[in-house]
Amino acid sequence: MSNGYSVGQVAKAAKVTVRALHHYDEIGLLSPLGRTAAGYRRYSDADLDRLQQILFYRELGFPLEEIAAILDDGSVSPTEHLRRQHELLSARIGHLQELAAAVERAMEAQKMGIQLTPEEKFEVFGEDYREDWEAEAEQRWGETEAWKQSQRRTGGYSKDDWRRIKAEADAFNERLAAALLAGLAADTAEAMDLAEEHRRHIVDNFYDCTYEIHRCLAAMYVADHRFTDTYEKLAPGLAQWLHDAIIANADQRAGA
Numbered sequence: 001m002s003n004g005y006s007v008g009q010v011a012k013a014a015k016v017t018v019r020a021l022h023h024y025d026e027i028g029l030l031s032p033l034g035r036t037a038a039g040y041r042r043y044s045d046a047d048l049d050r051l052q053q054i055l056f057y058r059e060l061g062f063p064l065e066e067i068a069a070i071l072d073d074g075s076v077s078p079t080e081h082l083r084r085q086h087e088l089l090s091a092r093i094g095h096l097q098e099l100a101a102a103v104e105r106a107m108e109a110q111k112m113g114i115q116l117t118p119e120e121k122f123e124v125f126g127e128d129y130r131e132d133w134e135a136e137a138e139q140r141w142g143e144t145e146a147w148k149q150s151q152r153r154t155g156g157y158s159k160d161d162w163r164r165i166k167a168e169a170d171a172f173n174e175r176l177a178a179a180l181l182a183g184l185a186a187d188t189a190e191a192m193d194l195a196e197e198h199r200r201h202i203v204d205n206f207y208d209c210t211y212e213i214h215r216c217l218a219a220m221y222v223a224d225h226r227f228t229d230t231y232e233k234l235a236p237g238l239a240q241w242l243h244d245a246i247i248a249n250a251d252q253r254a255g256a
Contacts, residue, residue, distance in 0.1 A: 004034040004042030009167055021051075025190070030054060053081065060088055149207040153239050165205050172201065176242060179234035187242035195249035211250040218246035 012019045024030035025041065030051055034042030043051075050071060057067045070076070075086075157165075174195060184191050195214075202209040202217075209217075221227045222243045231239035 004032070005048070007043070010048065010051065011091050012042045014048075014055060016051075016055070023050075024054065024064075027064065027068075029064055029071075056085060060092060084172050088206075153206060168201060172197065173231075176231075177238055178234050180238050182243045186241050187210055187248040189239075189246040192249040192252060195245040196244065196253075198242070201250075209255055212245055215250050218243040 005013075005017050006022050010016075011021055021030065021041075030047060031045045032041045032047045034044055034047075036042060053071055054067055057070065058064075062070070161210070172194075175199075179191060179194060199211070199214045200208050202214075221231065221239045228239040231242060
């Protein structure tokens with residue numbers, strides 16, 4: 001537009017108030033050189049470019065005085081302005097993503113009933129713990145009675161409760177690995193007793209783990225590499241050995 005833009009047109013296009021544009025002019029932040037015969041402001045394309053820069057920095061929380069100093073720094077090229085804006089936007093995006101993740105963690109903690117902060121979860125469960133496992137577990141089993149029962153029971157657990165459960169599980173896993181390394185067959189009475197202890201740990205702390213559910217867990221231990229890797233770190237072949245011991249124990253109990 002050759003004769004420029006009126007203050008009303010600029011306010012509408014930029015989604016700012018006419019009052020804000022008048023204020024920017026009064027403090028020298030955005031003072032259009034164009035004027036009509038009646039003395040009304042007329043904004044050029046260059047003025048609109050400057051307004052875009054002002055609104056960008058305002059969105060990021062910069063005070064008007066600092067914005068003026070930034071834009072009036074003749075040593076900074078348009079390309080440098082863009083680079084700086086890209087860095088600021090990237091930082092803002094990172095911050096917003098962190099905030100979103102924190103909100104998601106809070107939502108998951110409420111749904112899961114686990115009264116632990118993210119830091120406490122990593123402290124209790126170790127560096128291999130992944131928070132997205134919780135969301136995945138709810139997606140897969142959220143409608144089951146076992147899941148609902150586990151939510152009800154764990155909702156009242158304290159940090160010390162989780163530490164105790166983790167310590168018991170770690171000690172038990174060491175005994176599993178020792179049994180395998182000692183050459184104990186998975187279908188022996190001793191191995192099946194360990195499998196039964198494994199099931200009882202779930203029953204005592206989380207939900208009523210039937211032998212059918214226990215069979216499903218055993219299948220998951222060898223089908224899902226994340227579970228397999230956990231046991232393989234303790235002793236090569238332990239995931240399959242525990243699977244076989246659980247199946248043998250369930251078969252024996254079913255036939256008893």
